[in-house]
């Protein structure tokens with residue numbers, strides 16, 4: 020068992036020499052870095068650098084060919100694949116993972132119940148404690164609806180809402196499971212200028228007010244450099260730089276990796 024003193028000096032996420040191959044393609048090649056509790060860590064790299072592959076390893080959608088990942092001191096490989104929300108890792112997806120025919124509130128409630136598998140069974144069979152668990156879930160869903168400014172659309176069907184609002188609903192769903200670590204997969208993609216302006220403050224609020232550590236994959240350099248405490252850069256599956264946003268932005272290999280990339284990806 021890990022005691023509190025051990026945990027205090029321990030990274031929340033410890034990635035050690037992770038490699039992933041798909042046939043002849045090396046998607047990740049011995050990648051190592053830590054994410055400390057309370058940190059916002061940005062993960063950058065040109066298209067095909069391996070960012071999504073790493074996220075998929077962290078969600079246990081992919082297995083590592085070698086290396087290890089520890090979350091909160093425990094090897095991820097021993098954790099059940101279908102219970103990632105329950106163990107404290109939440110994520111959003113590039114293509115939104117939502118129940119589109121359900122309301123905003125119902126989506127947030129699904130997130131609450133994904134944490135308590137037993138709560139779901141208790142509810143289904145009307146076991147003792149079901150009413151208390153349901154009341155707690157309703158309260159948490161409401162707190163997140165307020166936190167994310169979704170009050171005016173809480174009873175609306177998700178499919179009827181603008182894309183930027185749907186992205187906030189996905190955040191509510193992911194945060195409802197009370198993750199310790201939130202993986203954000205390109206949260207800026209598809210947002211309008213106004214939504215983009217408020218996204219940086221929202222990510223900081225998630226860290227500061229909800230005490231959630233954040234790992235952020237993002238192509239929008241203004242956002243990732245503005246919000247991250249530290250940035251890790253990948254290229255062709257290898258880590259090429261790690262440090263403060265200023266250090267990574269000035270790193271010669273990072274500059275080289277982005278030369279010739281799309282303008283929005285230019286550091």
Ligand SMILES: Nc1ncnc2c1ncn2[C@@H]1O[C@H](COP(=O)(O)OP(=O)(O)OP(=O)(O)O)[C@@H](O)[C@H]1O
Nearest residue numbers: 041044045046064065066067068069070071072073
């Ligand atoms: N399931 C898969 N099967 C085969 N190859 C894959 C698979 N997933 C990723 N790859 C390959 O692994 C490499 C890394 O891809 P990955 O999607 O992780 O990059 P990325 O940094 O997320 O890129 P992008 O910014 O475009 O999303 C690429 O060469 C990609 O084609």
